Amino acid sequence: MRTVRTVAELREALREAPRPLGLVPTMGAFHEGHLSLIRRAREQNETVVVSLFVNPAQFAPNEDFDAYPRDEKRDGRLAEAEGVDFLFAPSVDEVYPPDHQTYVVMEGIATILEAEQRGTSHFKGVITVVTKLFNMVGPDRAYFGQKDAQQVLVIRKLVRDLNFPVEIVVCPTIREPDGLALSSRNVYLSTPERERATALSRSLNAADEAVASGESDPGRVLAVARAVLDEAGIEPEYLELRSLEDLSPVERVNGSTLLAVAARVGNARLIDNAILGGT
Numbered sequence: 001m002r003t004v005r006t007v008a009e010l011r012e013a014l015r016e017a018p019r020p021l022g023l024v025p026t027m028g029a030f031h032e033g034h035l036s037l038i039r040r041a042r043e044q045n046e047t048v049v050v051s052l053f054v055n056p057a058q059f060a061p062n063e064d065f066d067a068y069p070r071d072e073k074r075d076g077r078l079a080e081a082e083g084v085d086f087l088f089a090p091s092v093d094e095v096y097p098p099d100h101q102t103y104v105v106m107e108g109i110a111t112i113l114e115a116e117q118r119g120t121s122h123f124k125g126v127i128t129v130v131t132k133l134f135n136m137v138g139p140d141r142a143y144f145g146q147k148d149a150q151q152v153l154v155i156r157k158l159v160r161d162l163n164f165p166v167e168i169v170v171c172p173t174i175r176e177p178d179g180l181a182l183s184s185r186n187v188y189l190s191t192p193e194r195e196r197a198t199a200l201s202r203s204l205n206a207a208d209e210a211v212a213s214g215e216s217d218p219g220r221v222l223a224v225a226r227a228v229l230d231e232a233g234i235e236p237e238y239l240e241l242r243s244l245e246d247l248s249p250v251e252r253v254n255g256s257t258l259l260a261v262a263a264r265v266g267n268a269r270l271i272d273n274a275i276l277g278g279t
């Protein structure tokens, strides 16, 4: 595996690289979720590029950009062990030179849920950096985790709206044995908070069971999920049933309905989601 720091070096290295080429965009601090994306990319492509860049543009000023876990050496070892060809680890100045002035913004689905909590600059930052990575790397496929369900929809839309010739591959959320979705931010949880945090996935499971038993009224499904969070003393930032297509509110839970939750547990802001209704 070769570690590359500049766009010029990356372009040169990829000029003759065998295709198809898979890109796994990451912010590092690898866990099994990242490794599952890398493994899928390795299975499906001749060349695999993993980008490692903690993107300042997607963090609001009050968020954890400085504290975000970083361990490039460990990430590099893990990526190498998975057979990654190139680790692209640029500096902030390489991605955003001091005179950088262009950003990509999306209306509609990039202005709700996460954007209402984190500010509209969050997806502006994500969309801009993903656009830049697509232009820098020129992948045939790019890999994202279903845990960031809204991000997945936003990126699929970006690809459609701006005609990127990239196939988006979405991999399932990886969970701890007790259900907690893996996240780089789980390191912020103390032991008792870690235990309370399992209420997020338990609330999704409870809702899923209610739907499987025939409940389709959104208010009642949400009440089932909400009760689990209440019991754990967790006040969600949002707990919402939305259409899996465009995140619009649903009148019945049937077919493909997304149940998305975000909550703070101690210092960690956690998100999770489940697709209810049998898809």
Ligand code: PAF
Pocket (backbone or CB within 6 Å): 025, 026, 027, 053, 055, 058, 126, 129, 130, 148, 151
């Ligand atoms: O999901 C993430 O880790 C980030 O949002 C991404 C897609 C790497 C962009 O910085």
